[in-house]
Amino acid sequence: MVDVAMTEQQNFNNGLLAFLDASPTPYHAVTSMKAVLLNAGFSELNERDDWDLSPGGRYFVLREASSIVAFTLGKGKLTEQGWRMVGTHTDSPCLRVKPNPDLHRQGYYQLGVDVYGGALLNPWFDRDLGLAGRINYRDQSGGLSSALVNIDRPIGVVPSLAIHLDRDANANRSVNPQTDLPVVLMQSKEKLQFNQLLKAVLEDQGVTNVDQVLDYELSFYDCQSAAMIGWNDDFIASARLDNLLSCYIGLQALINADDDGYQLLVCNDHEEVGSQSAIGAQGPMLESVLKRVSGDEVSLQRAIANSMMISADNAHGVHPNYSDKHDANHGPLLNAGPVIKIxxxxxxxxxxxxxxxxxxxxxxxxxxxxxxxVRADMGCGSTIGPATASGIGVRTLDIGVPTFAMHSIRELAGSRDAEALSRILSAFYRLPSVTS
Structure with a gap:
């Protein structure tokens, strides 16, 4: 007899793994989400245009190609029903290529990198690294264009220093991001220029009218695919689980909510660096969308008073080797349900x-x-939740799927948690009221 629940969970996780692999950067994640939304009957809006919105309509809008707001319009009064909103973020800690990255040392060609966000640096050594992101260029007619690229093969590595040359490495190893993290690309006697390599990359993917590469936002990432692991497939291992896991959960919840309420998903870039940008959670993007839908300030505030936001961002599961890092009464377990963060x-x-x-x-x-x-004697991280709550005045909840190795190049989550949380969020989207 077929276990329907297990099959649904497996199908969900298969889609999740594919999404993770297709989304090495926020740009690629938003592109992947856009494809899912279009297939589900959502229409894309442009912030430069007037919006002709219809009751029962499904819409989404992008900003700078790395943040997205998707929403459905109910058939009742927005001021009385309010919004059911889920918020996540598209960015993850990584190594970002510097503007002038070229390094030629000892016959090796390397790229200098900056650390984006609060990355756990040691796991970046000795990994097979691909490169992805956005390139802005001038075409041969003098126009400006941009293109997404994904070199999804191992082109770089940050080799460790052998233990024989660093006898204290296992006892006291610190990482200097300026000197220890430049990525080795190849051996070369020539003085290569990264912009010329990028022009060749664009030509390889069919962009043949490039006159000059002007700038880029490119990140290295681990080429190892997302996978189900563990003796009984208890876990999902992948890069960027924080927070693409929540992006996928929220996206599936939205398209499966199947209701005529006012439902919204916002996925912001730049959370890992403080959210203070035009497309971050402390920026105006979400409020701008809500104002345009509401029509006027009073209607917006009435709708907000009847609304609720769930900020979905991964939580720290209690690590069996480091259980003393948790409050003894607040140690979330993987595969034991979503975590309310307080x-x-x-x-x-x-x-x-x-x-x-x-x-x-x-x-x-x-x-x-x-x-x-968090333990009372330790500092606490944060999410887009407080930024959104203080920015638009909406009552907010912070939740997440428990994970290990947060901010590592490869993180770990429970294989049963993601699909369960998506069903819970779909039920939240269908709530007729969030007021007493």
């Missing part, structure tokens, strides 16, 4: 009201739920 100093935006709403949804679906509170 911080009395508002590093997370959860309140007892929003937590109660979420717990009630989980109970109605017979799904477990967990809590995370």
């Amino acid at each position: 911080n009395v100093n508002q590093r997370y935006a959860t309140s007892s009201e929003t937590s109660g709403i979420f717990r009630n949804i989980c109970a109605s679906l017979n799904e477990p739920v967990q809590s995370f509170v």
